[in-house]
Amino acid sequence: MKKKISLKDIASKVGVSTALVSYVLNNQKSGRIRKEVALKIKQTAQELNYRPNQIAKSLKLQKTFTLGLIVADISNPFFSSLARIIEDEADKNKYTVIFGSADEDAEKSCKLLHTFHDRQVDGLIIAPAENGEDNTKYLLDNGIPFVMIDRYFPDVETNWICLDNYEASLKAVHHFAKGGIKRPALVTYKTKLFNLAQRKKGFVEGLRENGIIEDPAYCRETSFLKNTKTEVEAALEALLKLPEPPDAVLFASNILALHGLRYIHANNIRVPDQLALITFDELDASDLFYAPLTFLRQPIREIGQLATQCLLAQIDKPSGDALTQIALTAELVVRQSTHPV
Amino acid sequence: MKKKISLKDIASKVGVSTALVSYVLNNQKSGRIRKEVALKIKQTAQELNYRPNQIAKSLKLQKTFTLGLIVADISNPFFSSLARIIEDEADKNKYTVIFGSADEDAEKSCKLLHTFHDRQVDGLIIAPAENGEDNTKYLLDNGIPFVMIDRYFPDVETNWICLDNYEASLKAVHHFAKGGIKRPALVTYKTKLFNLAQRKKGFVEGLRENGIIEDPAYCRETSFLKNTKTEVEAALEALLKLPEPPDAVLFASNILALHGLRYIHANNIRVPDQLALITFDELDASDLFYAPLTFLRQPIREIGQLATQCLLAQIDKPSGDALTQIALTAELVVRQSTHPV
DNA sequence: TCTTTTTGTTTAATCGTTTAAACATAACCG
DNA sequence: CGGTTATGTTTAAACGATTAAACAAAAAGA
Numbered sequence: 001m002k003k004k005i006s007l008k009d010i011a012s013k014v015g016v017s018t019a020l021v022s023y024v025l026n027n028q029k030s031g032r033i034r035k036e037v038a039l040k041i042k043q044t045a046q047e048l049n050y051r052p053n054q055i056a057k058s059l060k061l062q063k064t065f066t067l068g069l070i071v072a073d074i075s076n077p078f079f080s081s082l083a084r085i086i087e088d089e090a091d092k093n094k095y096t097v098i099f100g101s102a103d104e105d106a107e108k109s110c111k112l113l114h115t116f117h118d119r120q121v122d123g124l125i126i127a128p129a130e131n132g133e134d135n136t137k138y139l140l141d142n143g144i145p146f147v148m149i150d151r152y153f154p155d156v157e158t159n160w161i162c163l164d165n166y167e168a169s170l171k172a173v174h175h176f177a178k179g180g181i182k183r184p185a186l187v188t189y190k191t192k193l194f195n196l197a198q199r200k201k202g203f204v205e206g207l208r209e210n211g212i213i214e215d216p217a218y219c220r221e222t223s224f225l226k227n228t229k230t231e232v233e234a235a236l237e238a239l240l241k242l243p244e245p246p247d248a249v250l251f252a253s254n255i256l257a258l259h260g261l262r263y264i265h266a267n268n269i270r271v272p273d274q275l276a277l278i279t280f281d282e283l284d285a286s287d288l289f290y291a292p293l294t295f296l297r298q299p300i301r302e303i304g305q306l307a308t309q310c311l312l313a314q315i316d317k318p319s320g321d322a323l324t325q326i327a328l329t330a331e332l333v334v335r336q337s338t339h340p341v
Numbered sequence: 342m343k344k345k346i347s348l349k350d351i352a353s354k355v356g357v358s359t360a361l362v363s364y365v366l367n368n369q370k371s372g373r374i375r376k377e378v379a380l381k382i383k384q385t386a387q388e389l390n391y392r393p394n395q396i397a398k399s400l401k402l403q404k405t406f407t408l409g410l411i412v413a414d415i416s417n418p419f420f421s422s423l424a425r426i427i428e429d430e431a432d433k434n435k436y437t438v439i440f441g442s443a444d445e446d447a448e449k450s451c452k453l454l455h456t457f458h459d460r461q462v463d464g465l466i467i468a469p470a471e472n473g474e475d476n477t478k479y480l481l482d483n484g485i486p487f488v489m490i491d492r493y494f495p496d497v498e499t500n501w502i503c504l505d506n507y508e509a510s511l512k513a514v515h516h517f518a519k520g521g522i523k524r525p526a527l528v529t530y531k532t533k534l535f536n537l538a539q540r541k542k543g544f545v546e547g548l549r550e551n552g553i554i555e556d557p558a559y560c561r562e563t564s565f566l567k568n569t570k571t572e573v574e575a576a577l578e579a580l581l582k583l584p585e586p587p588d589a590v591l592f593a594s595n596i597l598a599l600h601g602l603r604y605i606h607a608n609n610i611r612v613p614d615q616l617a618l619i620t621f622d623e624l625d626a627s628d629l630f631y632a633p634l635t636f637l638r639q640p641i642r643e644i645g646q647l648a649t650q651c652l653l654a655q656i657d658k659p660s661g662d663a664l665t666q667i668a669l670t671a672e673l674v675v676r677q678s679t680h681p682v
Numbered sequence: 683t684c685t686t687t688t689t690g691t692t693t694a695a696t697c698g699t700t701t702a703a704a705c706a707t708a709a710c711c712g
Numbered sequence: 713c714g715g716t717t718a719t720g721t722t723t724a725a726a727c728g729a730t731t732a733a734a735c736a737a738a739a740a741g742a
Contacts, residue, residue, distance in 0.1 A: 006729080033691085056729040288630055361722075374719095
């Protein structure tokens with residue numbers, strides 16, 4: 001790795017002090033510097049292709065212009081889309097993003113958090129893991145600016161930008177009911193994560209509002225961290241074997257939907273006649289499935305942008321202790337999987 | 342942002358110099374330091390929850406333990422999967438990854454490259470953009486370790502880990518031919534990028550080897566950067582309107598395939614009877630399409646791991662000027678879209 | 683002419699580490 | 713006992729920037 005040109009190199013070439021070079025290149029003390037000298041410095045900097053060492057700058061200024069992004073898995077399309085939007089928004093403000101996947105594991109999340117803090121990131125955008133309350137405390141104790149996305153802990157006061165998951169599920173069930181569905185089922189994860197809890201709660205409330213009796217047999221929870229595929233398959237199999245099988249399923253995430261659809265497809269289950277479907281999040285597959293899928297679209301762009309803006313605002317004005325807590329509305333995109341043609 | 346504990350804090354609390362603290366915490370001069378003092382320092386560090394400032398460390402050591410990843414678009418599942426693998430591989434070696442999306446634009450790519458270089462990344466993994474040869478020169482001139490993935494410039498000597506795209510296409514055409522296909526078409530991008538050029542070349546060679554006369558009408562190139570969707574649709578429409586329409590299509594990327602499939606689905610084109618299909622890369626949709634898709638699977642894990650390892654090796658031993666250039670084999674996953682059941 | 687102000691530049695400290703070299707003090711040796 | 717060696721710790725420079733403060737010289741004012 002060839003050594004980069006430093007202020008010193010320019011200074012010695014021009015025959016001035018590094019201080020002067022720094023002043024000139026940062027357009028400071030503009031009135032006081034001899035024009036010829038300033039010009040000479042600028043030219044030399046250009047000639048030598050000078051670019052400031054951001055590490056040195058960061059150390060001195062106590063600011064890295066770096067944001068840390070902690071998600072469950074960057075290869076999950078939901079998070080990678082979010083990452084892209086955050087990247088663009090950060091870039092607009094001259095920030096760079098470092099990322100890490102925590103695999104829904106509070107310990108990994110904690111490790112990443114430390115790694116990023118050690119690197120002096122100016123702030124963090126986090127999709128926290130289950131049981132990640134302690135991590136949050138660490139962030140708060142150390143006054144590290146951060147925003148949560150996708151989920152949050154209702155008992156901890158933090159900034160967050162999330163979907164209104166309760167309302168989204170509710171909307172889904174109402175849509176089912178309007179279409180004549182009598183026994184909708186829910187396939188979700190077994191987890192305490194607030195966003196998923198709310199999805200379930202909304203589902204249950206939806207049943208109530210439509211006068212459908214809640215029966216736990218219609219609400220299946222699969223392992224969150226592993227065996228998801230086989231458990232989703234098992235869940236569907238169990239549902240379909242019920243004396244009165246459900247006539248609709250709401251999948252609480254894109255991953256669940258994907259596994260579920262594979263099963264449904266492989267077993268020639270007729271959608272929507274035999275089973276109407278709604279999924280959280282869109283899949284590539286959503287409109288390619290023989291019965292294009294009705295789904296709840298998250299406003300990913302808004303989430304990413306608001307989260308980044310909220311974070312940057314916090315970084316710029318650490319005093320502002322007003323919390324930003326935004327629950328955005330999901331759009332129900334209606335297609336054939338709930339619409340017998 | 343609360344200030345972090347520094348070596349100085351520990352030093353003054355214990356009553357020794359920062360040097361000693363540094364030696365102790367880095368387990369250096371182990372023989373020479375009084376055990377009680379060492380213990381005291383370690384305890385105090387623990388108590389105060391000391392964590393070294395990586396920025397300061399980076400500045401001093403001229404090493405950041407950071408890798409830069411430049412892809413076309415982090416939200417493209419191909420690249421986000423790669424990103425995840427690179428992340429894990431980097432993490433195993435105590436590196437962190439910063440990423441940027443260049444949108445297949447050499448200028449954006451150049452900007453990212455500078456941003457990352459300014460931040461003193463130890464090396465870069467790059468999916469270079471069309472006309473990105475100059476960027477490559479910059480990297481070489483400055484002795485910045487880097488590896489290319491997915492594509493490379495055959496005229497520039499660099500490290501790269503890519504798919505053997507020529508062979509992959511060839512394989513696809515042979516498979517078509519074996520299935521009785523007479524007039525396979527190709528839908529690809531209009532670009533000089535080597536990987537896509539090779540995909541085309543392999544396709545053409547496949548035709549030749551199977552005694553099919555090459556006809557430019559069966560090889561459609563869509564805009565790379567925008568309007569891809571409409572151009573793919575137009576391409577398929579044109580193909581199907583030919584006096585002798587193709588009986589198969591090879592899509593040269595996941596995005597092309599996605600647009601193509603939507604068109605095919607919307608227009609009730611029968612797969613594989615009317616049109617057999619092979620795609621580069623898997624989609625969520627691949628096995629959910631009513632005729633599950635035959636596709637060319639890239640060894641993403643291998644690409645990511647080899648690229649990271651190659652980069653780290655370069656960083657550790659900059660003298661080693663032997664080039665790593667690896668073309669990996671695609672696996673043809675055969676399913677119904679080329680198999681009338 | 684002597685102060686005061688303005689103009690232009692340098693000095694030196696600082697950010698938080700690392701590390702060669704210097705410096706004490708104690709132990710060993712002939 | 714004087715000189716060497718071993719042991720334990722500190723000093724100080726360095727990484728590459730920023731910036732308050734000091735400084736010097738020229739211009740303005742009294």
